[in-house]
Ligand SMILES: Nc1ncnc2c1ncn2[C@@H]1O[C@H](COP(=O)(O)OP(=O)(O)OP(=O)(O)O)[C@@H](O)[C@H]1O
């Protein structure tokens with residue numbers, strides 16, 4: 001029995017995917033662009049094993065057995081096996097046991113499905129010796145997952161073909177291209193969200209005329225501008241486009257009937273604080289973006305992190321000790337100017353408005369882990385006691 005364990009990253013879109021033209025093949029209405037986050041802080045870890053001894057596929061997620069017959073999982077396994085047959089992989093004829101864990105909240109609008117399906121498909125591809133593009137298969141698990149099979153800055157092309165074979169992800173620039181880029185995730189709520197992205201976007205496609213306008217008129221131009229801003233490392237433009245696109249995505253949700261609200265009062269307060277801070281600094285130093293949940297993902301350059309982090313700590317005080325409140329890469333505090341102290345006083349929230357903060361950076365795509373102790377399945381193919 002060959003075991004493969006793979007870790008895969010989260011990605012956060014700066015041009016959002018919202019709306020499908022084909023539900024089954026998961027084909028989007030528009031191109032989208034994302035940044036892959038480092039797996040050092042947030043990742044899905046998945047172990048896969050194939051054996052003649054298994055009479056069915058099995059799947060465990062975060063220690064609990066899940067349905068292994070969901071159409072998305074079945075489609076992904078079928079597609080990767082078809083590719084594996086072409087390279088005459090013997091293992092591809094067998095059933096598989098899959099065990100996965102996320103080291104961050106699942107289904108809370110922090111892209112767990114993206115990291116999870118990327119880890120699964122990258123793991124199966126390694127098990128079966130499949131080479132070449134795997135983004136089109138990951139896409140069938142969850143649309144945004146196709147962007148997590150690559151590192152750095154990634155574009156998911158909507159594609160034109162009816163079979164979806166050209167709806168794939170490609171790299172705009174590797175993680176090393178913009179090494180100063182940092183990401184602060186402000187976790188407002190890490191509970192499972194009420195409206196899934198899948199059902200939310202379906203309702204938007206059905207009812208929002210604004211979505212049609214966004215897809216036809218706004219995104220094509222904005223995507224080109226975003227590619228240029230990333231390639232030239234133009235933070236000012238990158239930040240403006242990122243915030244505008246997040247706002248437009250959430251406006252589309254509001255234009256959906258019945259309306260969908262993913263952001264809450266704390267999320268809106270974070271937007272206001274970012275704009276007030278940028279205003280004081282005289283340029284865009286920080287950009288926010290929100291996925292299908294209230295949690296803020298803030299992009300900024302390394303040199304600006306200490307000051308903005310100090311401002312956040314003043315605006316959103318916490319009872320937690322610093323290890324619990326601030327996770328990920330180390331963070332330094334700095335001295336605030338009188339003007340920023342006044343800003344903090346004006347925006348101060350009650351203790352506990354933010355649950356915690358994750359500090360991370362741009363990272364690479366999925367990686368296969370070689371050490372046996374890193375597997376989540378034991379020698380018989382069942383979850384290890386510690387997992
Ligand atoms: N590690 C994983 N392996 C396989 N599937 C996973 C994994 N993590 C999450 N999923 C699947 O993704 C579902 C959650 O997806 P959902 O889109 O609701 O939330 P999210 O991905 O965290 O948020 P969003 O896509 O809005 O950022 C889970 O219920 C599960 O089916």
Ligand SMILES: C[C@@](O)(CCOP(=O)(O)OP(=O)(O)O)CC(=O)O
Pocket residue numbers: 012013015016017018026032113141142143144145197198199291292
């Ligand atoms: C708001 C988003 O995060 C939506 C992600 O949607 P999903 O990829 O989770 O949806 P499905 O394809 O139905 O699985 C924006 C984005 O990541 O581009």
